[in-house]
Amino acid sequence: MSNHKPKKVFMEGAIPPGFIGESIAKHSSKKNIGAHSIFLGQVRNDVIDGKSVTAINYSAYEEMANEKFHEIREAAFEKYPLNCMHIYHSLGTVSSGEICLFVFTSSKHRKDAIAACEYLVERIKAEAPVWGKEVFEDESHSWKENN
Template sequence: MMIEFVREPIDLDQVSCACSMDYVGAISMFVGITRRYTGGIETLSLEYEAYESMATIKMNELIQQASQLWKLQRVAFVHRLGSVPVGQTSMVVATGSAHRSDAMEACQWIVQRVKAEVPIWKKEHYAAGAPKWIHPAN
């Protein structure tokens, strides 16, 4: 299991490797990136903050729950903190399982739960106008 909060660009190969092992036949990976436009408004960057100790505890709980619902061998979660420019990765969730259905379903479930339950906040910085804090579920 890998749970990390980082301030530098996320290495996707490292995350993928964290989910590899002899019994893993499928790795499903969600990669969230900063997009240029949201609802027609130009975004320059996203800024993330987290209550890291509580977020780590919550991620451990979510991974344990996912492991009870699906046959997972490995799970990796990496979230960027600080400023994340357009085109760069802000969050990665990867799940490794013997079969693709478990890996894919668990990955989607974890991403949804992270957005709803883990204390991570984002502020959008726009090309025009003041920055705005966005609800974590968005």
């Protein structure tokens, strides 16, 4: 494996659109980048058993999760010719419609950036020790007061 430094993955609450925009803008001056691929995971306003989901509360074993995210990143760098890669995942409460996962890959060519982004998202969903508990419309008020 390469020797990339482990990166901070978790952000408290939703990932702000401005943060996403700034992340993209920071790459405009980097050399050898001809393509970016971005995945944005959003909390769905699902209806489960007749109740609307108003938020998801994300939790993780952070140390273990950070190690797993680093392992996944390193595998992607080995598999694809990437110039840059960023992964951010929410912890805590994220309301419906807000962003909870941001994966951003950059490479010389689009196919590599797209394939790497998809690879990362699939591995994160399958392997990262991050859990989400739905907060329903009828319990969201009392849940927020108790937490």
